[in-house]
Amino acid sequence: MVGGGGQLWREYVLKSVADSYDLWLFAPKAPTWESRYLRGNTIVDTLDAFESIESAVRLAESVEVAGVLCYDEIRVPVAAMMAEELKLPTANAEGVLACRDKYLGRQALAAAGVAQPVSRAVASLEEAREVAEAIGYPVVLKPRALAASVGVVRADGPEALESAYSEAAAAYFDEIPRDRAWVLVEEYLDGPEISVESVCRNGRVTPMFVARKALGFAPHFEEVGHTVSADDPLLHDPAVRRVLQEAHTALGLDTLVTHTELRLTRTGPRLVEVNARLGGDLIPYVARLATGVDYGMVAAALAAGAQPDVTPVRTASAHVQFLYPEYDLDVTSLTVEEELPAGVHEVRLMAEPGRRLRLPPRDHVAGRYAYVVTTGASPEGCADALHAAKPLVHLAGTPVD
Structure with missing residues (x-):
């Protein structure tokens, strides 16, 4: 296992995998x-x-x-190289690097004619202006190698371009080196956004589940919720399956679990990005509640050379919703009532008193104070349970400038 990740977000994976392996x-620390x-x-x-x-x-x-x-998003390329050196099942390190670096990925996808937005890498505001005019507004600006929608606007x-460029150009993670052409300017894709978790075995892609995203804090793209239904019809949609297969083939991906993001535009599904790892934001955890399949075990079995069974054993829906304050504040108290309504699987508090919560774009994931997981026979049932649960989480705090 390369990188442990945050306990809140990944312990469910480690726990299930450790039961069988x-x-x-x-990791860089004990x-x-x-x-x-x-x-x-x-x-x-x-x-x-x-060294690894x-x-x-x-x-x-x-x-x-x-x-x-x-x-771990930023460590998957090194993990793929380790597997290659040990002659173990792997994704193909070059393909994984193209997933990690969105500019390299866009180049490979464009060369293969995969449906995706027009995209150009720029190194200055002047270049960004030229590219945006050529593409046509609205456009999306993003760092070429970050995650969690940080710096995407x-x-x-x-x-609006100057402030958007400044935000994308300033975004960074401590462990990721910055390229000179750090910002991508891309065509904006309208329509609902989904993610698809897939098994790719020897280059053949099998979709496992679809998560329908709820986005917030426009003009940013903060992911505030995800809904998974075991019988989502998009799993069998020929156009979605075609784009998935074409993208994995173009990137040269071999054997791995992937998290692919798509926009369902008026002209058909178009690719946002492919991630060479399990999805974050508790998406595989929620999907397990909907389908009964342990996706951490699927990823582990695939890495060990087995052929995992991804057939759902239940037909339900599940949803995770992240809660944000109405404004930036310092938390003074955060509680949840003990009696939760039917359909609420879990409420998890994510902030302690004294914690400062800032809304996107000042903070992204760090601005959340709780999450609510609901289950039901349909997405509507999950939404009803969420509506009943949200008033039972009580946040108080002192506003900050």
Whole structure:
């Protein structure tokens, strides 16, 4: 396992995988919450491919390594290189890198004629203006190698471009080096957005489930909720399946679980991006409630060379909704009532008193104070349960400028 991730977001994966496999964690720091699920660990810079591969080879001399698994967005390229060196099932490291670097991915997809937005990399505001005029407004500006919608913003016209460019250009993660042409300017795709979790085995793509996104905080693209239905008709939609297969083939992806984002435009589904990992935001957790399939185990089995069964064992819907304050504040109290209505599977508080919550774009995921997971026979049933649950979560705080 390369990278443990945050406990709130990934413990459910580690827990289920540890029930069937011995796990050895590669991470830059000693394990904390992960320890109960591990057989052992190696402290190594998991962004240094040479050092990580060398450590993996040494480990393989003393224990049998069945596979390499990674759900950490910025570490998946190194994990793929480790698997290649150990001659284990893998995605193809070059393809994974193209998923991680959106500019490289766009180039590969464009060369194969995959349906996607027009996209150009720019290194200055002047270049951004030229590209936006050529594409036509509205446009979307985004950093080429981040995640969680950080720095992604829509500009509806020339008057909005400078602030959108400044935001995209300033966005960064500490562990990710910045390229000179750091910002992508892209055609805006209208229509609902979905994500599709798929098994790709020897290059053949099988969709497992569809998550329908709820977006907020326009002109940004904050993901505020996800709904999964086991019998979603989009799973069998020929156009969706065609774009999925064409994208994976264009990127050269081989054996892995992927999280692909699409827009359902008036002219058909068009690709937003392919991620060479399990989806975040608790999407696989919610999907398990809807389908009965453990998607962490699917990813682990695939990494170990097995052929996992992804057939749903139940037909239901499930939803996760993230709660945000109405304005920026310092939390003074956060509670949830004990008696929860039918259909509410879980309410999790995500902030302690003293925590400062800031709304997007000042903060993104960090601005959430709770999440609510609901289940039902349909998306409408999930929505009804959510409507009943939200008033039972009580947030109080002091406004901040």
